[in-house]
Amino acid sequence: MRGYRRSDGLFEVEAILTDRKSHNFTPASGGKTVSPGQPLHNMGVCLVFDAEMTVREAHTFIADAPYDTCVGGGENFRSLEGLRIASGWTGEVKRRLVGARSCAHLRELLIPLATTAIQTMIALRVNDPEPVDEHGRPMKINSCFAYSDAGEIVARRWPQYSQLKNS
Structure with missing residues (x-):
């Protein structure tokens, strides 16, 4: 995954998944046999x-997949255009691209891709005020393990918000 600012002022993040086997592999449901070291999956989201x-644009590519029909698995990703990468992202992605509406591998890439987008923006927001809740408590508290x-x-x-006991 990687993220960057484009020359047009917009931002772009991309994720690529490549899956290779160390042996000949044929999916249990049929499909093509993949030789050792060749990609079974080679796909990505931008x-x-x-x-x-x-989100202004959403693109996918599927260069390699176990089934010929997989190549259409990214067609519905344009439904993400207009969606904001923020709280609720994961639920909305799953709602819009649930089950047979999309390739499961591409859909799952969108979850960490949102994190990549947020991390891409941190340098630009270093001087922004810390977001707080309605009580003035920083929203970062309890947002993750750290x-x-x-x-x-x-x-x-x-x-003032710490639960650590002073020793």
């Missing part, structure tokens, strides 16, 4: 988004 994290209110980072950065 999202173009703006500074507000709104920002646990029982951990050292919260104790150091926001001691």
Whole structure:
């Protein structure tokens, strides 16, 4: 995965999945036999988004897949255009691209791809104020393991919200 700012001012993130076997492989449901070292899956997703994290374009490619019909598995990704990469992203992606509406491998790439998009934007937002909830508590608290209110980072950065016992 990688993310970057484009020359037109928009941002782009892409994820590529390549799956190779060390032996001849034929899917249980039939399909083509793949030789050792050759890709069984070679596919990817590209999202173009703006500074507000709104998806402007969504593209996929499927160069290699176990079944000929797999090549259509990215056609519905354009349904992501207009969606904001923010809280609720995973649920909305799954709703729009559920089951047979898309390739499961491409759909699953979208979850960490959102993280890549957010990380791509961090350098631009370094001077932005810390988002807080309606009580003034930083929203980062308890958003992940590192920002646990029982951990050292919260104790150091926001001691008033820390659950660590002073020793």
